[in-house]
Amino acid sequence: MVTIRDVALKAKTSIATVSRVINNKPGFSEETKQKVQQAMKELDYETNEIARSLITNKTNTIGVIVPNIASMLTHDLLNGIENLSQSRKYSIIVCYTYSNHERTMEYLKTLKEKRVDGIIFTSENLTDKNIEYIKKINIPIVLLSTFSEKYKLPFVKVDDYQASYAAVEYLIGKGHKNIGMLSGDPNDKIAGEPRIKGYKDALKKHHLFSNEEHIVVGNNFSFEDGRTNLVTLLEKFPEMTAIFSASDEMAAGAIATAHEKKINIPEELSIIGYDNILVSQMVYPPLTTIEQPLYDMGYTAAEMLFQQIDEKELINKEVYLPFKIIERESVKVMDSL
CATH class of the missing domain: 3.40.50.2300 (Response regulator)
Incomplete structure (x- = not known):
């Protein structure tokens, strides 16, 4: 196995200088750096990250x-x-x-x-x-x-609350009054609870009726949650004209079920998603959504x-x-x- 000593001999310099070059520390000329790097290349030398970590206290x-x-x-x-x-x-x-x-x-x-x-x-x-x-x-x-x-x-x-609020206001701005929601776990403090609150508060601000029956929750914001829960939401809220889906994957699942049931998107049912992942461009019709960067x-x-x-x-x-x-x-x- 090629060692740092071999590199130093090949470059005709000290082991300490080779170490400084490898670790990008000061104390060598550009000419010396090139000699060391050329020696490393010719010897096919690979730095030992474990050994280096013992010196630098970093594993990179x-x-x-x-x-x-x-x-x-x-x-x-x-x-x-x-x-x-x-x-x-x-x-x-x-x-x-x-x-x-x-x-x-x-x-x-x-x-x-x-x-x-x-x-x-x-x-x-x-x-x-x-x-x-x-x-x-x-x-x-x-x-x-x-x-x-x-x-x-x-x-x-x-800000999940503000983003969800904006999504529902967008639907309201397009003239929708009967807006349902496909959500993840409402006990999820990260993406469940704040997105539901944003949905409810946007409806409240515009004096639109909000009912717990108009929110159907899944387990993990998944495609399968969207497929299954669209059916439940349609049964509970038949007059619904639009849905805020708390993830694009759920929205894609809902769109798949809508196609199976011959429900035209968006002519009969509008959907806005959340995330702007690649699937939002792959579904038909392409999904309007909230983009997280x-x-x-x-x-x-x-x-x-x-x-x-x-x-x-x-x-x-x-x-x-x-x-x-x-x-x-x-x-x-x-x-x-």
């Missing part, structure tokens, strides 16, 4: 904990994290929890054992047990598309994490990125306007 690795690796939303968040991490020469360990709190704790312990430099935690609630363990191991952390009501931790997300959210969370890693100081920063309405073809303007 971060952990990302996600509830669902197959989700399009997760894919876009990870793209933002990955692009910045790659530019920083960092590797990523992605841990998929299935939204299971025990599995989350197991992964936190695994990431500690792997000596990651920081953790990005996405899209679900942290338990008290999780938080206490994170404090104990003293690893920098940033929450992404989630937050903690009880503990002050840095996070990046969209998912890539930017992931990138920003990575920036905040690297700030903590570089400065060796925990930060308490709350970042809300702007949402916007993406108009496509799934919402009809009512004739009464």
Whole structure:
């Protein structure tokens, strides 16, 4: 195996100088740098990250904990994290929890054992047990598309309440008065409760009737939730002309069921989604939706994490990125306007 000593002999310089070049530390000329890099290339030398981590106390690795690796939303968040991490020469360990709190704790312990430099935690609630363990191991952390009501931790997300409020106001602005909602778990403090509240408050502001029967909840904002729960919502609210779906995946499921039942979208039923993931452009008709800037959210969370890693100081920063309405073809303007 080629060692740093072999590189030093080949470049005719000291081991210390080779180490400085490898770790991008000052104390060498451009000519020396080129000699060292050429020697590394000719010898096919690869740096030993484990050995380097013992010296620098860094592994150049971060952990990302996600509830669902197959989700399009997760894919876009990870793209933002990955692009910045790659530019920083960092590797990523992605841990998929299935939204299971025990599995989350197991992964936190695994990431500690792997000596990651920081953790990005996405899209679900942290338990008290999780938080206490994170404090104990003293690893920098940033929450992404989630937050903690009880503990002050840095996070990046969209204001779910305001975004949902805007979605319903958009439907009202198009002349809709009978508006139903497809929601995730109402006990979910991250995306369930605030999106339902935004829906209700928008209707209340415009003096429109709101009834708990007009909200049908699913388990996890999934395509199958949308497929199944559209039927239930139509039965409970037959006069409904529009739906606010709390995720694009649920909206896609609802559109699939509508096609099966020969319900024309948007002529007979308008739908607005939430997220602006790729599926919103793939369904027919293309889905009008609330855009979360998912890539930017992931990138920003990575920036905040690297700030903590570089400065060796925990930060308490709350970042809300702007949402916007993406108009496509799934919402009809009512004739009464």
